[in-house]
Amino acid sequence: MDPDSVREVGRVPHGGSDDPDLLDFSANTNPRTPEGTEEIYAAALDAARSYPDDDYPEFRAAAAEFADCDPEAVVPTPGGLAALRLAFATSVSPGDSVLVPYPSFGEYAREIRLQGGEPEFVPYDEMLDADPEDHAAAVVCNPNNPTGEAYDDAALREFAAECRASDALLVVDEAFLGFTNRSSLAGTEGVAVARSLTKLFGLPGLRAGFAVGTGDIGDDLATARRAWGLGTPAAKVGAYCLRQADFVAETRERVRRERARMADALAEEFEVYPSDAPFLLLDTGERDPAELVSSAREEGVAIRDATTFRGLDSHVRVAVRSPDENDRLLEVLRRV
Numbered sequence: 001m002d003p004d005s006v007r008e009v010g011r012v013p014h015g016g017s018d019d020p021d022l023l024d025f026s027a028n029t030n031p032r033t034p035e036g037t038e039e040i041y042a043a044a045l046d047a048a049r050s051y052p053d054d055d056y057p058e059f060r061a062a063a064a065e066f067a068d069c070d071p072e073a074v075v076p077t078p079g080g081l082a083a084l085r086l087a088f089a090t091s092v093s094p095g096d097s098v099l100v101p102y103p104s105f106g107e108y109a110r111e112i113r114l115q116g117g118e119p120e121f122v123p124y125d126e127m128l129d130a131d132p133e134d135h136a137a138a139v140v141c142n143p144n145n146p147t148g149e150a151y152d153d154a155a156l157r158e159f160a161a162e163c164r165a166s167d168a169l170l171v172v173d174e175a176f177l178g179f180t181n182r183s184s185l186a187g188t189e190g191v192a193v194a195r196s197l198t199k200l201f202g203l204p205g206l207r208a209g210f211a212v213g214t215g216d217i218g219d220d221l222a223t224a225r226r227a228w229g230l231g232t233p234a235a236k237v238g239a240y241c242l243r244q245a246d247f248v249a250e251t252r253e254r255v256r257r258e259r260a261r262m263a264d265a266l267a268e269e270f271e272v273y274p275s276d277a278p279f280l281l282l283d284t285g286e287r288d289p290a291e292l293v294s295s296a297r298e299e300g301v302a303i304r305d306a307t308t309f310r311g312l313d314s315h316v317r318v319a320v321r322s323p324d325e326n327d328r329l330l331e332v333l334r335r336v
Contacts (some may be wrong), residue, residue, distance in 0.1 A: 001115060002116030005113055009110055009113045011110075012106035012110050013106070014027075015027040015028070015302075016029075017302040022300055023301050026302040026303055026317075026319070027204070027319060028199055028277070029198060029199055029202050029319070030251060031202060032247075032251070033201055033202045033203060034201060034240070034244040034247040037240065037241060040236055041233050043236070047236070048233060052235055054227055056076045056230060058235070058239045059076055059208075060076060060210075062240075063195070063210045063238075063242055067186035067193070068184060068187070069186040069212050070214075073213060073214050074210050075225050076225070077210055078231075078234065079198060081209075082229065083194035085111050086211055086224055087169070087171045087192040087213075087221065088114075088115050088117070088137070091136055091137050091217075092112055092117040094117070095118070096115075096135075097120045097134070098112045098117050098135060098136055098137045099122050099127065099130050099135050099139065100112065100120065101122055101127045101141060102121045102123065102310040103146060103147065103306075104139075104146075104309070105145050105173065106308070106309065108141075120135065124147060125149070127140055127159075128140075128151060128159040131162075132170075133168075134166075136168060137168055137171055138159075138170050138171070139173070140159070140170065141175075142174055142182075143176045143179075143276045145277065146281050147275070147281050148277040148279055149275065150177075150180055157185070157188070160188055160191050161190075163191075164189060169192055171191075171192050172192070172193050175194070175196045176199055176200075178199070179200060180252070181252065189214055191217075192217055192221065193211065193212040194210075194211055195210050195211075197209060197237075197242070199278065201241040201244075203241070206233070206234050207231075208230060208234040208237065211225075254323075255320050258323060259278070266330070269334070270282040270284060278319060281306060281315055282315060282317070283315055284314050284316060289314060292316055293305045296333065301328065301329055301332045303317070303318050303329075304318070318333075
């Protein structure tokens, strides 16, 4: 991390509310967790009286099965954002430029700037046509946040090959990929993948995730990671959740079904972006997004003001939750 850059970089706004009186559609987390998670967490507390095994063999094995890669390529991290920081810290030097999509997750640019690098912004739907030559890295969010669209698998792998030929690291954020049936780029040469348990398993406060890299990239990630980066409860719960295939399948089907239903209903009042993710981006047209967010909040519902994303000026984002909760959101948005 570049000390001079740290003093010039601010924080990034995010969704999410801890107000118990609000139904939160501003954060894209699963409202459900796998059955048995609480028991696994409780059982891990006694083991937390000792340092965890810094090799994390159980967690790495489960992550490898989930992402379909070699356990040796898995680098445990306290959340997906920590995996992203690790990828940039090992690839970006002061003065380097990095291709960054927009609108997309604001932390990419922030993390790059913390390393002294300079983000070069590219429209997210043009990223795979960008030239990675003379860039230290390129970033892809798949599916993209906040638009929700996933990239074509073949085109993404072709772009990975172009980055590899240009000696540019391709950083792929797969935070929402688990909601789809698409394959991961984990284990692909020249690629660093970031994964998280936050979204799919509904555990944002657990702070569990992992990076995946092979060859020199994997070696750098493994060397640079912090010792004992995962607490024992996070490692135990993470390994358990990653193996809950039925939960994942049920979640994917519920999100697919509810997303389609919500999109049809919301299209009566908003332009709804196509999505492969557990959220929908809405263009509010002439309506002020801030006023819409405020009005919904007065009705007990939190939605995300998406104008905080680069390139968006008339948009809000709503998560896909359970059917009854989604009905409540639709009712509120029709009324406000």
